[in-house]
Amino acid sequence: MKVLKFGGTSVGSAERMQNVVNLINDGETKIVVLSAMSGTTNSLIEFTNYLRNGNVNGACEHSTFLQTKYMQTISELYKTQEGKAAATAKVNEVFAHLRDLAQQKLSDDLEKEIVAQGEIISTNMVTFFMQEQGIDVKLLNALDFMRLAVNGEPDLEYIREHLLPLLDADKEGRIYITQGFICMNHEGSYDNLQRGGSDYTATLIGSAVNAEEVQIWTDIDGVHNNDPRVVEGTSPVRNLHFEESAELAYFGAKILHPTCILPAKLTGTPVRLLNTMDPKAEGTRIDNNLTRPGEIKAIAAKENITAIKIKSGRMLLAYGFLRKVFEIFENYKTSIDMVCTSEVGVSVSIDDDRRLDEIVAELQKIGTITVDRNMCIICVVGDLDWENVGFEARAMEAMKDIPVRMVSYGGSNYNISFLVREEDKVKALRSLSASIFGTNK
Numbered sequence: 001m002k003v004l005k006f007g008g009t010s011v012g013s014a015e016r017m018q019n020v021v022n023l024i025n026d027g028e029t030k031i032v033v034l035s036a037m038s039g040t041t042n043s044l045i046e047f048t049n050y051l052r053n054g055n056v057n058g059a060c061e062h063s064t065f066l067q068t069k070y071m072q073t074i075s076e077l078y079k080t081q082e083g084k085a086a087a088t089a090k091v092n093e094v095f096a097h098l099r100d101l102a103q104q105k106l107s108d109d110l111e112k113e114i115v116a117q118g119e120i121i122s123t124n125m126v127t128f129f130m131q132e133q134g135i136d137v138k139l140l141n142a143l144d145f146m147r148l149a150v151n152g153e154p155d156l157e158y159i160r161e162h163l164l165p166l167l168d169a170d171k172e173g174r175i176y177i178t179q180g181f182i183c184m185n186h187e188g189s190y191d192n193l194q195r196g197g198s199d200y201t202a203t204l205i206g207s208a209v210n211a212e213e214v215q216i217w218t219d220i221d222g223v224h225n226n227d228p229r230v231v232e233g234t235s236p237v238r239n240l241h242f243e244e245s246a247e248l249a250y251f252g253a254k255i256l257h258p259t260c261i262l263p264a265k266l267t268g269t270p271v272r273l274l275n276t277m278d279p280k281a282e283g284t285r286i287d288n289n290l291t292r293p294g295e296i297k298a299i300a301a302k303e304n305i306t307a308i309k310i311k312s313g314r315m316l317l318a319y320g321f322l323r324k325v326f327e328i329f330e331n332y333k334t335s336i337d338m339v340c341t342s343e344v345g346v347s348v349s350i351d352d353d354r355r356l357d358e359i360v361a362e363l364q365k366i367g368t369i370t371v372d373r374n375m376c377i378i379c380v381v382g383d384l385d386w387e388n389v390g391f392e393a394r395a396m397e398a399m400k401d402i403p404v405r406m407v408s409y410g411g412s413n414y415n416i417s418f419l420v421r422e423e424d425k426v427k428a429l430r431s432l433s434a435s436i437f438g439t440n441k
Helices: 014-024 040-052 056-077 081-101 108-132 156-166 198-208 242-250 258-267 321-331 356-363 391-398 422-437
Strands: 002-006 030-034 137-140 175-179 182-184 190-192 213-218 239-241 271-275 284-287 296-311 339-341 345-350 368-382 406-409 415-421
Touching: 002 198, 014 030, 014 056, 014 108, 030 108, 030 198, 040 056, 040 108, 056 081, 056 108, 081 108, 108 137, 108 175, 108 182, 108 190, 156 198, 175 198, 198 213, 198 258, 239 242, 239 296, 242 258, 242 284, 242 296, 242 368, 296 356, 296 422, 321 345, 321 356, 339 406, 356 368, 368 391, 368 422, 391 415, 391 422, 415 422
Parallel strands: 002 030, 002 213, 030 175, 137 175, 213 271, 239 284
Antiparallel strands: 182 190, 271 284, 296 345, 296 368, 339 345, 368 415, 406 415
């Protein structure tokens, strides 16, 4: 069995919903995870903002505009009166529920229940449409099995125990539809899978049912080996290791969040990124295999980085100095990306400078501080185990004409990172691509 996930744009209109149904209706049994229609979640968040400001009438009026959008989609999607009637009744029921919720005092639990209604509507609409087409489909309520443990993380054992009985083993070719993103917490209240959302739902389900493959359908052609906006001749990466995927995710690659891919990694369930606009494209497969050891897969960049150097003679042959440095960043809830050390200094990079002034003030108590803004991390990703000789030389040679503020290697077997000025980003990407992949500068 495969698990397929489709995001908001994939079900963002009547035509898109029809395309999804055509794609999944191939006679094979599968579980399909759907997000809310594009724009719905933002509209529901705006609905809660009206309530937060005490404007119940404004919230209800706003919900009417959203309801009208759904009614238009219903008129375009269904061909029979039965289908239109079923979908209309469900949409009216949900919006009546929203208006009832608007009369209650807003709380975190209530807000999460409100936002969850988008996925409830989209999955019901697609299910009704498939029933209208005579397709064997069953709607699974994610709230019946998707649950968080006391620590706020998904309870995979609970998910497995409550999901498997809902699947009919004797129903060949049946398609199961369920909601992404939404879940219940350990207290039985509405909650959500914040990081990765519906992608997380899909990998959790894939792990729970021991799926053959989890497919994440988006509107891009997998992962590219460099940024096609600045480098000509880029090409899709067809295979990535889970660790390589995690490295690229930080740099904004159109890829799964490392947290939501963890269930698939732990169970060895392959994940494939596919393009709804080009269903025949191979996409990018992510798994635990290294197809070609020593291969460099991709280059990525992240801007708006700030570098901080802490220099202190007290660091020489001393213990506890780095702990003091890292505790300052911890106290201000600011994560560190790159770290480089010497005997008398340490340099770190951060991508969140909202508390920079306070951090610098604290650091000045233990050393001399230098701050470099408008920096960019360039990351080379692949099987870069230290015993795979030669890749460092190729990367360093490509960067020979570019001022490099920091170099980080050894924390992972899958990346080597360079910190450069933002103004040198394009030059660095093109030079590395030419050296590693043979593309034109």
